[in-house]
Amino acid sequence: MEFSVFNIAIFKSCFYLQKSRDFQIYICTMRRAPSIDALIKLIDDPDQLVYEHVRAEILRTGTTALPKLHDILDFEKLSAEHVERVQSLVRELHFAAIMEQLETWCLSSEKDLLKGIHIITTLQFPDLTWDQLSVQINAFERRIWLEVNRRMTAFEVVQRMNAMWYNNIGLVVQNTQLATPYHTFLNSVMEDMVGTPFSTGLLYSIVAQRLNFPIYGVNFPGQFVLAYIDEYRIHKLIEPLGTGGVLFYLLPADQGKVCIKKQMDEFLLQRRMPAVREYFEPCSHSSLLILYLDELIQVYKRYDREELLLAYEQMKTKILELA
DSSP states (O other), rough: OOOHHHHHHHHIIIIIIIHHHHHHHHHHTTTTTTOOHHTTTTTTTTTTTHHHHHHHHHHHHHGHHHHHHHHHHHHSSOOOHHHHHHHHHHHHHHHHHHHHHHHHHHHHSSHHHHHHHHHHHHHHHHHOOHHHHHHHHHHHHHHHHHTTOOSSOHHHHHHHHHIIIIIIIIIIEEOOOGGGGGGTTTTHHHHEEEOHHHHHHHHHHHHHHHHHOOOOEEEEEEEEEEHHHHHHHHHHHHHHTTOEEEEEEEGGGGGGGOOOOHHHHHHHHTTTOOOOGTSOOOOOHHHHHHHHHHHHHHHHHHTTTTHHHHHHHHHHHHHHHOO
């Protein structure tokens, strides 16, 4: 690596004026790629120019710097300013990694919904592993699996699932306007059994799909609903001009109450809204992640968390660009 004009300016200001020994060592190694250890030693340098240069170099190294930064926070005595600088670097590196993972998810053909949720959730829960989230989901999947089977009718399946979720397991639906962020994060919902209509509906549908029951999320105006897909095309037999694609809908806000399309049409008619096709059809996984982010954004607006709002807005923009 050759000296740049910027490097020489820092060299002069810090080597000659401040005579920082760590910086002297660092400058002497700049013809080679600087080591993470050498960079980390300079994080607390009092010269802002030095720090900005070191910060840029550390960010360029990527997530490989994270373990050493965490070690500094855990095992070394630091000044308040030093702690803030290290924590700021950790946050930036962590967010950059999340954005890379989200881009990979968007460009994948699979677009596994739970994996997408996990990527977004790790912004607030950086220690939450994929295995931990999977274990949580698997526990509910086993409990529901014991109570339902493919010999049941669709209505019987939903009746049994509703009884399990809302009576046996004790899932509680919280009004979105009163919700905290923890009522939206899926891992928190599974721990506390309290969530918004969207997060509880998302949990309901993910578990149902893992058990091969065709229950999917629908972005209906004013509320998130679930659709039980007409996989055997029963409606085409009994109602040739009917909906065809969906047997019935479930309302997570009302403990999985079942309703039909006619009732949904009446809801729109009362509000003078057109019966647009996408109001009745399942969302793509990309759209569900956007709804997940939208709910987090709305919740955090009430808490004035500007940094988190900006991060979630950037995630939403990334999905919209690549979806």
